[in-house]
Amino acid sequence: MIELENLHKIYRRRAVETTALNQVRLDIADGEFLAVMGPSGSGKSTLLNILGMLDQPSSGSYRFLDQDIAGASERRLTQLRKQHLSFVFQSFNLLDELTVSENVELPLIYRPLSARERREQVDDVIERVHLGNRRDHYPQELSGGQQQRVAIARALVTEPRLILADEPTGNLDSANGREVMGLLQRFNQAGTAIVMVTHSATHARYGHRIVHLFDGRIVEQEALS
Amino acid sequence: MSTFLFKHFWRHAKVDRATWSINVIGLAVGLCSVLVVGLYIEYELRHDRHFPQLDRLYRLSLDMADHEGGARQRVAGLPGPAMDAVLAESREIEIAARVFPVNGTSRIRVGQTQANELGVATVDPGFLDLAGVTFLAGDPASALDRPDSVVLTRSMANKWFPDGQAIGRVMNIYRAGDVTVRGVIEDFPANSHLPLTVLVSIHNLPDDFFQLRFWCCNNFHTYVRLLTGANLTSVQQALDRAVARHAPEEVRRELRIVPFPVRDIHLFSDFQRELQPQGHAVSVLIFTSVALIVLLIACLNFVNLATARATQRAKEIGFKRAIGVPRVRLAGEILLEAVLASLLAATLAALAAPIMLPIVSQVAGVSLSPTLLLRPGWLLCLLALACVTGLAAGLYPALALSRLAPVEALRGTVARGRSGLMLRNTLVVTQFTISVVLLVVTLVCRAQMHFAANMELGFRTEHTVVLNNVDDAEIDYAAFKQRLLANPYIVSVTAASRMPDGRWPDPDFALTRPGQPDKTWMMSRLDIDTDFLDAFGIELLTGRMLSDQRSSDRLRRPNAENPLGRAAFLVSRAGAATLGFTTSDAVGEVIEQQYTHQGQRVRGPIVGVFEDVHFASIYQPTLPIFLQLNPSNYNTIAIRIVPQNRRATLAFIDHVWQEVSPEMPILRSFLDAQFEALFRRQEQQIILFERFALLAILVACLGLFGLASYSTERRTREIGVRRVFGASTFDIMVLLNRSFLRLVLLGAALATPVAYFLATRWLREFAFRIDLGPSPWLLGIALATATALATVSIRVYRAAAARPITALRTE
Numbered sequence A: 001m002i003e004l005e006n007l008h009k010i011y012r013r014r015a016v017e018t019t020a021l022n023q024v025r026l027d028i029a030d031g032e033f034l035a036v037m038g039p040s041g042s043g044k045s046t047l048l049n050i051l052g053m054l055d056q057p058s059s060g061s062y063r064f065l066d067q068d069i070a071g072a073s074e075r076r077l078t079q080l081r082k083q084h085l086s087f088v089f090q091s092f093n094l095l096d097e098l099t100v101s102e103n104v105e106l107p108l109i110y111r112p113l114s115a116r117e118r119r120e121q122v123d124d125v126i127e128r129v130h131l132g133n134r135r136d137h138y139p140q141e142l143s144g145g146q147q148q149r150v151a152i153a154r155a156l157v158t159e160p161r162l163i164l165a166d167e168p169t170g171n172l173d174s175a176n177g178r179e180v181m182g183l184l185q186r187f188n189q190a191g192t193a194i195v196m197v198t199h200s201a202t203h204a205r206y207g208h209r210i211v212h213l214f215d216g217r218i219v220e221q222e223a224l225s
Numbered sequence B: 001m002s003t004f005l006f007k008h009f010w011r012h013a014k015v016d017r018a019t020w021s022i023n024v025i026g027l028a029v030g031l032c033s034v035l036v037v038g039l040y041i042e043y044e045l046r047h048d049r050h051f052p053q054l055d056r057l058y059r060l061s062l063d064m065a066d067h068e069g070g071a072r073q074r075v076a077g078l079p080g081p082a083m084d085a086v087l088a089e090s091r092e093i094e095i096a097a098r099v100f101p102v103n104g105t106s107r108i109r110v111g112q113t114q115a116n117e118l119g120v121a122t123v124d125p126g127f128l129d130l131a132g133v134t135f136l137a138g139d140p141a142s143a144l145d146r147p148d149s150v151v152l153t154r155s156m157a158n159k160w161f162p163d164g165q166a167i168g169r170v171m172n173i174y175r176a177g178d179v180t181v182r183g184v185i186e187d188f189p190a191n192s193h194l195p196l197t198v199l200v201s202i203h204n205l206p207d208d209f210f211q212l213r214f215w216c217c218n219n220f221h222t223y224v225r226l227l228t229g230a231n232l233t234s235v236q237q238a239l240d241r242a243v244a245r246h247a248p249e250e251v252r253r254e255l256r257i258v259p260f261p262v263r264d265i266h267l268f269s270d271f272q273r274e275l276q277p278q279g280h281a282v283s284v285l286i287f288t289s290v291a292l293i294v295l296l297i298a299c300l301n302f303v304n305l306a307t308a309r310a311t312q313r314a315k316e317i318g319f320k321r322a323i324g325v326p327r328v329r330l331a332g333e334i335l336l337e338a339v340l341a342s343l344l345a346a347t348l349a350a351l352a353a354p355i356m357l358p359i360v361s362q363v364a365g366v367s368l369s370p371t372l373l374l375r376p377g378w379l380l381c382l383l384a385l386a387c388v389t390g391l392a393a394g395l396y397p398a399l400a401l402s403r404l405a406p407v408e409a410l411r412g413t414v415a416r417g418r419s420g421l422m423l424r425n426t427l428v429v430t431q432f433t434i435s436v437v438l439l440v441v442t443l444v445c446r447a448q449m450h451f452a453a454n455m456e457l458g459f460r461t462e463h464t465v466v467l468n469n470v471d472d473a474e475i476d477y478a479a480f481k482q483r484l485l486a487n488p489y490i491v492s493v494t495a496a497s498r499m500p501d502g503r504w505p506d507p508d509f510a511l512t513r514p515g516q517p518d519k520t521w522m523m524s525r526l527d528i529d530t531d532f533l534d535a536f537g538i539e540l541l542t543g544r545m546l547s548d549q550r551s552s553d554r555l556r557r558p559n560a561e562n563p564l565g566r567a568a569f570l571v572s573r574a575g576a577a578t579l580g581f582t583t584s585d586a587v588g589e590v591i592e593q594q595y596t597h598q599g600q601r602v603r604g605p606i607v608g609v610f611e612d613v614h615f616a617s618i619y620q621p622t623l624p625i626f627l628q629l630n631p632s633n634y635n636t637i638a639i640r641i642v643p644q645n646r647r648a649t650l651a652f653i654d655h656v657w658q659e660v661s662p663e664m665p666i667l668r669s670f671l672d673a674q675f676e677a678l679f680r681r682q683e684q685q686i687i688l689f690e691r692f693a694l695l696a697i698l699v700a701c702l703g704l705f706g707l708a709s710y711s712t713e714r715r716t717r718e719i720g721v722r723r724v725f726g727a728s729t730f731d732i733m734v735l736l737n738r739s740f741l742r743l744v745l746l747g748a749a750l751a752t753p754v755a756y757f758l759a760t761r762w763l764r765e766f767a768f769r770i771d772l773g774p775s776p777w778l779l780g781i782a783l784a785t786a787t788a789l790a791t792v793s794i795r796v797y798r799a800a801a802a803r804p805i806t807a808l809r810t811e
């Protein structure tokens, strides 16, 4: 599904140049669950943002479903993102003014669906993350784990091919973290590919493969059974 | 402490550069408008302030019934003998003086040099005292005592005697002859109702000059300065006595002399034959309001942005409150910040004013020098205005912010509150209500002016030269016409007592029908040459033209021996209707024009009916007009020329005039230019109004821009999240515009009834007006909406189009 070849990302801040990704080569198969690990500042988030088409690489090639993405227009990226991708963030990124079901509905608003279709899909995923009774609450009224489950529901509601999750358990205690990982694993088994950044070796073991980054380079790949 | 405050101020200015610039620029635009309009208004209100003892200074003017039986008229001047009559009857007059102005220009010659000058008048010696003129040279006491004396203003003296030695020099003035300069005085200011430049002694007029001897003509502008404590009622009684005892029998019943305060002449005079175009009290009011509105909108911006920024400020304020800074002090700081912003804006305004001033003065048709801005009093006013503006703009934010509870403020949770949002929304709606009202009214004004300028007048105005002082020149009209018509480039030459000029008085002649002596109809009268209708392309509907082949067509005036005069009448379609005839049955009917109150009248048949024409202004309904053939009353001549060879034809006309009237300078103009000039004044006011309306919208949009910035920044994370989950740039633009659009549309809705009220009020002044369709509204609302959308979009676009990650990272 994804082929990265010789990918570089360089940040220029005034005189300082930071090479966040350096000669990255990586393939990701359909339905794969990939965990990305590495010390702070090693380029994990940068890699995820580029995979998620939220940011552009400085050089190198990025092929997504056999199409070259590097250098594609913002419009085209929005289009692809809308069709195939979805996100889960460490800090949840729920909108405070919207209720749980409105937050989950958000990605559907930008798709040509009727209100009823949206309603049905939203209800369906909210049930699947076990938040049926919290549908009309606001995010501030939920625990961290519940908020992350809302975020996962939001990521799933569009039935994406690939979910990009940047430290989804980073802000959660271990019980909540386990629950979130359980959910992700279940959805992966249902066919959604996942690329997840994590600092937790335990959580990384939910994946099929672990990629280790150091200073922007892939230093090790570890396949799990 | 004060340096601390200034530092504090600068820090805020730097941190929040956009908001801060918007506030200062908005206030600067508002203050600049007020400043410039203030100068214009001062100019208008300070008209004639150069006269000393203005509170006791009156012009005696005439309220009279027209001597040929017309309606009452108010005329600026008095008959020559009136002043002596008044002085004989009143003991309450300190000083009186007459001004007998030349209408138009006078030819002046010094040696070989010759030119036509404006502002020549013959005046009583007392005028110098009454007008409080400042003598630069010559003896004030005796400067006008001799028949050959003349006093020049400084610029006139410098023009004719550039060597600076004017006193004792001789100049030749048309009609006055050779006169000697016996005084040089300071120029009259431009805002005077008496724009005089050359003052000839009244003794220069021959003793038997008919206008001095007889109660006629009303050409002497007569001024009196009353004694302190004079009683206007008893003055009026004396004026009535003056007429009753001194005016001749025939005019006594028709005349009434009334005192009119000189200070009110410019803005409020309703007298005919003023020497200067009237000011307009309503315009003064309108421009004051519009300028203040611009400033108000700028102040609203300040309140709006200051409260919006409260989120950012809240932490700082909470901290200060927590360490025990008293509320008053906090409020003071915020107020001071507003005042400092306003003072800076005032400085910008003062710098920008000289740029804006010529635009306003040109459009308003007045001359305002930028040096007027430099007067200390004026600068103080600006300073005071800036302080007041700053306080007004800062008051609410100061109160609201200093009232924050320290804990809440520290947490920074306050300003998401609904009440702040409510206030901001209300202010934005107010601003856009005002803007849309101004826009719609402007558009209605424009449409009406366009309509007026293109209205079918019913007669030809193009390529027509009008000569105006024909009666004064005493030329032989028939011979003059003959010579002109010999030129192949001249199509027609015709004459009349008055030309269509867009300024006709209301119908002022009384007509009756024999057998119905109790019923009178008022109509306008015009004395014409036989070819008048043809020359102007006016259609004759029924009957025939007047002809000088028939002696009965020619007007024979009534007189004491023979009180029944004779004439043949042409009437306009509206005239026929006024008299109760249809167009077809009017011909042959006999009518009578009432000539004097003593029963003299002119009787004759209607011989033809012509199509209606708009000789008057569009403020008046179509005039009912009757025409008579009366060569003794040709005051103006209209010459139609072909467009080719125009320059040579005009030279030819000038040349022929010079031959038949060597002394009197020609006074010619183009008829269409006259009509255009009439519209131009109105149009220019509308243009000025339009500019201020645009300024108001601009300032409102500045504020909107600031709010859009604020809301974009506040919603950055939301923008990022939405973009990540599939929203396009356009989706985000719609999202952010929607909330503002609602406010703008609400403003537009509220504006509609107000604009409707104002527009209909304004239109009611016109007898011929546009129908108020929906188009000005739709256009006005569309314009306001489009500007608002553009403003918001410009600000929002960058955030909406950025890579989504940029938005998320800022969190």
Ligand SMILES: Nc1ncnc2c1ncn2[C@@H]1O[C@H](COP(=O)(O)OP(=O)(O)OP(=O)(O)O)[C@@H](O)[C@H]1O
Pocket (backbone or CB within 6 Å): A011, A012, A013, A018, A019, A020, A038, A039, A040, A041, A042, A043, A044, A045, A046, A047, B809
């Ligand atoms: N917008 C940016 N501008 C400049 N440098 C950046 C930017 N974003 C990231 N970097 C730099 O790029 C490098 C990689 O950052 P990245 O956020 O990808 O690290 P990470 O592996 O996700 O770290 P963490 O585990 O702390 O989240 C770091 O050195 C960082 O300082």
Ligand SMILES: [Mg+2]
Pocket (backbone or CB within 6 Å): A044, A045, A046
């Ligand atoms: Mg990271």
